[in-house]
Amino acid sequence: MVWEELRFQALLRHADDRLVLGHRLSEWCGHGPTLEEDIALSNVALDLLGQAKVIFEQSIKTDLKKRSVDDLIYFREIRGYRNVILVEQPNGDFACTILRQYFFDVFNRLWLNSLQSSIDKDLSSFARSALKEAIYHERHTKSWVVRLGDGTKESNERIQEAVSVFYPLSYEFFAQDEIDQKVFSKGLLPNTACFENVWKEEVALTLLEATLQFPKRTSTQMLRGREGRHTEHLDRILSEMQSLARAHPGASW
Amino acid sequence: MTSGKVVDSLWEVFLQEKNNSGHVHVGSLRASGSEEALQAARDVYARRGSPISIWVVLSESIVASTPADAPSFFDPKDAKSFRYPNYYKVPRTLKDA
Amino acid sequence: MTEASRQFDFEGRIARDEKIEPNDWMPSRYRRQLVRMISQHAHSEVVGMLPEGNWITRAPSLRRKISLLAKVQDEAGHGLYLYGAAETLGAEREDLINRLLGGDARYSSIFNYPSVTWGDVGVIGWLVDQAAMVNQTMLTKCSYGPYARAMIQICKEENFHKRQGMEIMAVLSAGTSAQRAMAQDALDRWWWPTLMMFGPPDEESPHSSELIGWKVKMKSNDELRQWFVDLAVPQAEALDLQIPDPELVRDSKTGHWISGPINWDEFRSILEGEGPCNRERIESRRESHFGGAWVREAARAYEEKCRKKKALERESL
Numbered sequence: 001m002v003w004e005e006l007r008f009q010a011l012l013r014h015a016d017d018r019l020v021l022g023h024r025l026s027e028w029c030g031h032g033p034t035l036e037e038d039i040a041l042s043n044v045a046l047d048l049l050g051q052a053k054v055i056f057e058q059s060i061k062t063d064l065k066k067r068s069v070d071d072l073i074y075f076r077e078i079r080g081y082r083n084v085i086l087v088e089q090p091n092g093d094f095a096c097t098i099l100r101q102y103f104f105d106v107f108n109r110l111w112l113n114s115l116q117s118s119i120d121k122d123l124s125s126f127a128r129s130a131l132k133e134a135i136y137h138e139r140h141t142k143s144w145v146v147r148l149g150d151g152t153k154e155s156n157e158r159i160q161e162a163v164s165v166f167y168p169l170s171y172e173f174f175a176q177d178e179i180d181q182k183v184f185s186k187g188l189l190p191n192t193a194c195f196e197n198v199w200k201e202e203v204a205l206t207l208l209e210a211t212l213q214f215p216k217r218t219s220t221q222m223l224r225g226r227e228g229r230h231t232e233h234l235d236r237i238l239s240e241m242q243s244l245a246r247a248h249p250g251a252s253w
Numbered sequence: 254m255t256s257g258k259v260v261d262s263l264w265e266v267f268l269q270e271k272n273n274s275g276h277v278h279v280g281s282l283r284a285s286g287s288e289e290a291l292q293a294a295r296d297v298y299a300r301r302g303s304p305i306s307i308w309v310v311l312s313e314s315i316v317a318s319t320p321a322d323a324p325s326f327f328d329p330k331d332a333k334s335f336r337y338p339n340y341y342k343v344p345r346t347l348k349d350a
Numbered sequence: 351m352t353e354a355s356r357q358f359d360f361e362g363r364i365a366r367d368e369k370i371e372p373n374d375w376m377p378s379r380y381r382r383q384l385v386r387m388i389s390q391h392a393h394s395e396v397v398g399m400l401p402e403g404n405w406i407t408r409a410p411s412l413r414r415k416i417s418l419l420a421k422v423q424d425e426a427g428h429g430l431y432l433y434g435a436a437e438t439l440g441a442e443r444e445d446l447i448n449r450l451l452g453g454d455a456r457y458s459s460i461f462n463y464p465s466v467t468w469g470d471v472g473v474i475g476w477l478v479d480q481a482a483m484v485n486q487t488m489l490t491k492c493s494y495g496p497y498a499r500a501m502i503q504i505c506k507e508e509n510f511h512k513r514q515g516m517e518i519m520a521v522l523s524a525g526t527s528a529q530r531a532m533a534q535d536a537l538d539r540w541w542w543p544t545l546m547m548f549g550p551p552d553e554e555s556p557h558s559s560e561l562i563g564w565k566v567k568m569k570s571n572d573e574l575r576q577w578f579v580d581l582a583v584p585q586a587e588a589l590d591l592q593i594p595d596p597e598l599v600r601d602s603k604t605g606h607w608i609s610g611p612i613n614w615d616e617f618r619s620i621l622e623g624e625g626p627c628n629r630e631r632i633e634s635r636r637e638s639h640f641g642g643a644w645v646r647e648a649a650r651a652y653e654e655k656c657r658k659k660k661a662l663e664r665e666s667l
Contacts, residue, residue, distance in 0.1 A: 023407060026419050030403035031634070033642025034261075035396065035430045036282055036293040042423035043296050049416050056412075070411045094645050140292055147289075150655060151648025158644070244468055245410040251526050253410040253468075253518075260444045261646060263437060280500070281434040283443060285646070286653035297427055301507070320374050 001179070003186075004062035009082070010183040011059035012072070013226055014111075015052050016083035019073060021104060022048035023237060024091055033094050040140060044101065047133040054126050074245035078235050079228040086169040088225070088234040095148050095158035100166050102141035102206070106199055107173045109134040114190030123188070142206055149210025156211065163207065164215040171219035173199070177226065262311055264290040266298050269306040276308050284309075364565055369495035372438040380564055383557065384494055385439050387566065389446040392432035393457035397450075397631050399425045401465035402474055410468060417514050418471065424511065428504045435496040451636050459617060460540075460547050462625030469536030472522060475515015477537075477544045477582060483508055484578045485548065493565040516585070523589045537586065538594045545609065546617045548575040554614075576606055583607045 001009075025045035032038025056069040063072075087104065091097045112134050115127035148155040174196040176184075184191040207214060245253075261283040267276035279298045284290035290309040299307065318326055334340045351359070356375050363370065370376055403422045409415035433443040449455040460478055465471065483505065490501040522533035549555055549571040561567040569577075586593050597610030620628070 019412075023415075026406045026415070029406055029419060029422050030399035030426070031638045032426075033638070033645040034283065035426050035433070036284065036297060037642075037645070038426045039300075039423055039430070040293065040296040042419055042426070043300070046416060046419055046423070049412065049419070053412055053416070073412055074410070094642065136295075140296075143288055143292065147649050147652040148645070151652040152644070154644050155648030155651075240407050244408050248410070248526065248528060251410075251529055253414055253521060253525075258444070259650060260442065261650065279503075280431050281437060282430065285649035286656065289649060289653075297430055300423075300427065317373055 008062045013082040015055035018048040018052035020083045021087035084172040085223045085225040096162045098144045099162040105138040110195040119187040146210045149212045167215040168220045172223045264309045266294040267308040268304045371495045385441045388436040393450045395425045395429035397457045397461045405471045431500040435500045438496045459620045462627045469532035472518030473536040473540045479511040481547045488568045
């Protein structure tokens with residue numbers, strides 16, 4: 001694979017994570033458990049979609065097929081999507097949404113923190129501003145994880161269930177293939193292996209504070225989101241998200 | 254209006270818009286505790302502009318004057334002209350530094 | 351002070367355009383009417399999230415998706431500001447919401463129409479938000495301080511809502527023939543319901559004269575409706591779209607655009623709950639509110655534990 005394609009593919013993974021998760025959070029708009037939290041979730045969604053936009057814009061600089069950001073979002077088939085499986089999981093209840101988000105937020109904060117030293121000046125300056133958002137996201141979701149875990153029996157059971165379902169999916173944040181390794185070695189994107197243990201320790205401390213049990217199963221090797229092998233959930237997201245744009249090919253909006 | 258039910262506390266939100274300005278009341282929100290209130294204030298009332306500080310105060314903690322207090326609290330203040338600089342006559346030649 | 355002299359004092363303050371503040375004496379009817387009006391307004395903001403929210407996940411470009419999400423989020427914020435204003439009158443948000451969910455409170459009739467195409471998203475921003483702005487601009491001068499201040503904040507934020515709607519309409523109108531048809535169809539369906547947003551004609555408006563007397567409302571329903579029509583007609587022309595009113599004419603003496611007759615039977619049946627989406631709008635709000643009850647309980651239980659823990663720590667010192 002030529003460097004341009006490697007760079008494009010590697011950035012696409014992180015743009016897709018944020019697009020799909022931002023999309024999922026936006027499904028809450030108008031349906032939050034309180035007005036305050038409805039607004040808070042939309043803020044996170046807007047931040048993630050904004051981050052996705054910047055990373056897509058960076059990625060297409062080396063797209064050999066010269067596609068636009070909207071081409072990538074609206075006209076790519078499911079097998080071309082490169083997000084981790086965790087972010088395409090359905091919102092479920094508020095506990096599921098918060099826990100999924102917390103796992104991502106810790107990862108995102110560590111990733112952006114490290115991206116600040118990218119050799120690419122555009123990416124490092126993007127990382128500096130996005131990191132501020134990520135720090136707040138984590139503060140917000142972490143405090144909810146603790147509240148729900150150490151709240152009522154019902155809230156504890158709900159978020160405990162989310163922990164056992166989602167924790168094994170976090171494996172994919174740190175899985176590496178040849179593409180990842182090449183962009184790490186060039187200093188373009190962070191080496192996620194460097195902060196895998198930090199992620200695990202911080203999450204474990206939060207679970208402890210939230211009086212939640214560590215899950216029995218902690219990883220699954222079956223996930224291949226980075227290779228474009230997704231669950232049916234992403235198919236449903238795309239058929240909704242892309243429906244209008246695809247009904248009017250060539251139209252501008 | 255209030256029955257025996259349990260609801261989240263009401264908090265008043267004050268925003269400091271820029272350096273060296275005071276905190277100004279911008280509205281209220283409901284939250285179970287102070288961290289939740291502070292975060293909600295950030296999410297609801299600081300979506301635009303670039304405020305530099307937020308206060309959240311339990312509404313019930315605010316002590317306010319009542320309309321009945323107003324005449325005796327505020328009315329006589331304009332009578333105290335000796336509190337204002339124009340009350341004092343200074344020769345023109347004696348300029349302020 | 352006697353009741354009569356308080357009433358006299360209150361009326362004097364209204365006449366002098368002084369704002370009435372939460373701790374001030376006010377006639378109980380003034381308070382009741384304000385709670386009714388502000389909470390209806392708050393409910394409208396929150397229910398109003400649903401028709402547009404319906405399109406966030408299908409917005410046809412990333413730019414549109416972000417703008418629409420930010421706009422619908424603003425409506426939640428506006429609902430919250432307004433519930434806050436109502437709470438200054440001694441009403442509780444929880445009670446007000448329960449009345450909405452129990453079917454005992456009203457919200458704007460417009461949100462009981464379905465939003466079935468992307469054109470509807472454009473028209474809601476262009477016309478529905480513009481109509482709301484006409485109404486809200488007037489309310490910034492309302493005699494009740496917290497309501498007036500909430501309106502000032504809301505008007506400031508809503509400015510972008512109308513513009514994003516107009517932009518969508520302009521792009522559709524200049525787009526493919528299918529997009530143009532989408533824009534015209536949306537205007538055809540939303541024009542009359544938007545005119546109904548200003549409420550029944552003056553001679554049938556039950557609360558109007560009292561509210562105008564208190565300077566809660568500054569203009570009558572028909573005056574506001576006229577103001578809106580005069581704004582919208584030239585805009586439709588600029589967008590090269592046809593307003594679905596064959597009787598629409600310009601009065602050469604006054605310069606006003608005069609609409610044909612409004613179907614008030616349709617308006618009344620929507621208020622009585624027979625609109626195309628009344629049931630599902632309330633059902634959706636019920637699901638979110640009651641479905642989220644366990645979250646609010648958990649947060650309170652956690653805070654209670656924290657308080658107890660702190661108290662124990664203090665005792666052991």
